[in-house]
Amino acid sequence: MALRSIPIRRSGNRHNLFMGGDRELVMFSGLLAFALIFSAQELRASAAGLALWFGALFACRLMAKSDPQLRQVYLRHRRYKAYYAPRSTPFRVNRAGGLR
Structure with a gap:
C-alpha cells in the first residue's frame, strides 16, 4: 500500500510580510x-x-x-545566548586531563 501524499498549498503557508518587509518592523518604522x-x-x-x-x-x-x-531568528538567538555551551565547536574532543 503506497503512502498518500497531501500537497501543501503555498497560499496557506506564507510569511507574515507587509509592503515586502517584516510586518512589525515596517509598521513600527512607519509609526516612528x-x-x-x-x-x-x-x-x-x-x-x-x-x-x-x-x-x-x-x-x-x-x-x-x-x-x-x-527577526524571529535574531530574537531567539538573543534569548538563548545565556545557554550556549562554552565550546568552540560541537566536534571538539573533550579530554579528562584538560589542555595539553
Whole structure:
C-alpha cells in the first residue's frame, strides 16, 4: 500500500510580510516616521521622517528577501545566548586531563 501524499498549498503557508518587509518592523518604522513628522511640524523634520521611512522600508525589504523570518531568528538567538555551551565547536574532543 503506497503512502498518500497531501500537497501543501503555498497560499496557506506564507510569511507574515507587509509592503515586502517584516510586518512589525515596517509598521513600527512607519509609526516612528509619523511621530517625527507630526511632532516637529517642520519641513526639515518631514524630509528626515520620509528619509527614515524609505530607508527603513528598504532595509526591511532586503532583510525579508534574504530570510523572511530573520527577526524571529535574531530574537531567539538573543534569548538563548545565556545557554550556549562554552565550546568552540560541537566536534571538539573533550579530554579528562584538560589542555595539553
